[in-house]
Amino acid sequence: MGYDFSTQAIHAGYDRKGNADASSVPIYASAAFDLEDSGRGQALAAGVEPGFEYSRVANPTVDALERRIAALEGGIGAVAVSSGMAAVSFALMCAGEGGGRIIAPTNLYGASVDALGDFLPQFGIHADFVHDINDLAEVESLIGPDTRAIFAETVANPSTAITDIEPLAALAHRHGIALIVDNTVPTPYLLRPIEFGADIVVHSTTKGITGHGNAIGGIIVDAGRFDWTNGRFAQFTRPEQVIADLDGNRRSFAGAFGEQAFIKRIRIKYLRTFGAVQSPFNAYLSLIGLETLPERVSRQVATATLIAERLTHTPHVVKVNYSGLGDTPQYALAAKYFPRGVGQILSFLVDGDRENVRRILDGTKLFSYVPNIGDARSLIVDPVNITHREVPTDYRIAAGVTDNLIRLSIGLEDAGDLIADLEQAIAGAY
Numbered sequence: 001m002g003y004d005f006s007t008q009a010i011h012a013g014y015d016r017k018g019n020a021d022a023s024s025v026p027i028y029a030s031a032a033f034d035l036e037d038s039g040r041g042q043a044l045a046a047g048v049e050p051g052f053e054y055s056r057v058a059n060p061t062v063d064a065l066e067r068r069i070a071a072l073e074g075g076i077g078a079v080a081v082s083s084g085m086a087a088v089s090f091a092l093m094c095a096g097e098g099g100g101r102i103i104a105p106t107n108l109y110g111a112s113v114d115a116l117g118d119f120l121p122q123f124g125i126h127a128d129f130v131h132d133i134n135d136l137a138e139v140e141s142l143i144g145p146d147t148r149a150i151f152a153e154t155v156a157n158p159s160t161a162i163t164d165i166e167p168l169a170a171l172a173h174r175h176g177i178a179l180i181v182d183n184t185v186p187t188p189y190l191l192r193p194i195e196f197g198a199d200i201v202v203h204s205t206t207k208g209i210t211g212h213g214n215a216i217g218g219i220i221v222d223a224g225r226f227d228w229t230n231g232r233f234a235q236f237t238r239p240e241q242v243i244a245d246l247d248g249n250r251r252s253f254a255g256a257f258g259e260q261a262f263i264k265r266i267r268i269k270y271l272r273t274f275g276a277v278q279s280p281f282n283a284y285l286s287l288i289g290l291e292t293l294p295e296r297v298s299r300q301v302a303t304a305t306l307i308a309e310r311l312t313h314t315p316h317v318v319k320v321n322y323s324g325l326g327d328t329p330q331y332a333l334a335a336k337y338f339p340r341g342v343g344q345i346l347s348f349l350v351d352g353d354r355e356n357v358r359r360i361l362d363g364t365k366l367f368s369y370v371p372n373i374g375d376a377r378s379l380i381v382d383p384v385n386i387t388h389r390e391v392p393t394d395y396r397i398a399a400g401v402t403d404n405l406i407r408l409s410i411g412l413e414d415a416g417d418l419i420a421d422l423e424q425a426i427a428g429a430y
Contacts, residue, residue: 005072005189006294013067019060027284028060046246047256047268057272061280065287069209069219072188072290073201076224077263079271080217080283084184084204085111086276087218091180091202092116092151094266096125097235100148105133107156107399110388112182116151117392131398134164136171148232149178149200154193154337155185157373158347158383158407159400160323162333169197176230184208185343185373189297196337199226200262205286207374208344211296215285217278222263229254236261242268296376296412301341303418304410308346310419316356316426321400322346345373347383347400347407354403356429357382361406363425366413373409378418383407 003011014025033052035041043049052058062080070078081087092115096102104116106129116127128142133152150172152163165181172179180200181193187208193201203209205217228236239250243264257264271277301324308322323330324342334342350356360380361369367380371387381387388401396402410418 008068008071009189009293010291012071013069014064025061025064025284025287027280028055029280030059031055042246047243047264048246055280056275056277057267059278059280059283061287062278062283065205065278065283065290066219068287068290069188069203069205070221072192073183073221074192074194074223075201075221077260078219078221079263079266080205080219080278080286081271082218082276082278082282083216084182084202084206084218085115086274087202087204087220088112088182089115089120090266090270090274090276091200091220092120092149093123093125094235094262094270095149095178095180095200095233096120099124099146100232101126101128101144101146102149102151103128103130103139103142103147104151105130105153105156106395107159107161108151108153109157109182110383110391112151112153113388113392113395114390129395133168136167139168140171140175143175143177147175147177149180151180151182153182153185154191155323155343155345156399157185157345157387158405159321160185160342160346162323162330162337162342164333165193165196165198165337169199172199173197173226176227176232178226185345186338187293187297187343187374189293190301190340190343191337194221194223199223206372208297208300209293209374210286210289211293211374211376212285212289213370213372213375213377215282215289217282217286219278220263220266222260222266224259224263226262228261236265242272297344298340299412300344300410303413303415304344304346304408305341306415307408307410307419307422311346311348311422314423314426316350316352316430317348318351319349320346321348344410345407346410347405349400349402349404350406350426350429352404352430357404357406359429360425363428364421365425366418366421367408367425375409376412378411378413379409381407 066078178199201221236254253261370379
């Protein structure tokens with residue numbers, strides 16, 4: 001039977017009977033696992049039998065997290081990694097491997113812009129940036145024979161701009177390219193991109209999924225619907241020694257794993273080779289965070305909406321960026337994709353200069369000056385100096401990231417207390 005999201009957030013992907021009837025997922029602090037006998041060991045190594053052999057490839061605690069998030073996102077499988085940027089990098093490299101191009105907007109998180117614009121080109125993977133990911137004509141004009149994927153954030157940070165996933169996915173699929181989305185800001189509680197056509201979903205589980213600012217992690221989820229054998233992706237159809245069968249015959253990822261070709265390549269080539277492994281302890285903390293995800297995010301969205309509305313009437317605030325407000329240009333998209341709200345982050349512009357911004361940041365008492373989002377605590381930061389400092393100036397300005405922009409991540413404190421703290425800090429800064 002199909003269970004509600006809240007039920008799956010607590011129970012999905014875990015078998016108590018297979019874990020000594022432990023009601024909470026155990027932490028398997030083991031580097032390796034007994035192969036039992038030579039035949040089973042060979043089968044495990046060849047990938048023809050499920051199980052655990054070495055925690056660099058798979059671990060039971062991490063496996064429970066992967067299964068749970070795959071269920072919550074509606075995917076066929078997932079691979080957890082050591083950070084959100086590991087998830088982004090692995091997904092883009094796996095799609096672009098061997099000289100592919102990725103289309104992406106300029107308003108991505110700063111490290112993603114740096115990866116696409118400066119670092120991945122050193123590995124032969126190049127980006128074509130667009131100013132508006134929802135401008136389908138602009139996106140389509142950049143699709144060429146080497147294009148492998150479109151990459152976007154479902155809700156951009158810090159502008160909260162919403163990606164119109166459904167028509168973007170349809171465009172991508174008409175050209176035989178994949179749609180990869182970063183769903184970190186909304187979490188699967190607010191949005192399940194696979195339902196609207198996304199092929200690969202990535203998260204920084206550090207943020208809302210874990211929810212308490214205490215464990216770094218990332219995850220890649222595969223919808224299992226994209227045809228990786230359509231001619232654009234040679235890496236999925238060439239035979240590889242690493243997945244040779246028991247007789248030593250080389251197999252291709254598509255031939256060996258079918259609809260799981262992408263997520264299996266992530267695990268067997270990227271996780272196993274580059275080693276950005278999620279620790280069992282961090283996976284455990286993420287699982288604990290998942291159990292309260294609906295309650296936490298619902299509270300944070302309600303408070304973020306109240307704060308955004310209040311800031312629109314606060315002296316010295318000249319603009320508020322929060323797509324959940326009823327008078328924003330993207331309100332129709334918010335209604336379509338985010339009936340539960342767009343998330344806990346928002347940003348606002350103030351008048352004055354850098355000194356005024358510094359006084360606001362230093363003047364808050366409840367907000368912590370922290371470059372994270374999705375925490376149970378409320379956080380404040382100036383993106384131009386912290387989260388987006390490596391983004392080229394013209395990209396930053398186009399995304400609205402200027403010297404006078406302040407970003408908030410709303411936690412679980414009382415809404416009235418947070419509003420009072422912001423108002424006294426803003427008033428004291430002028």
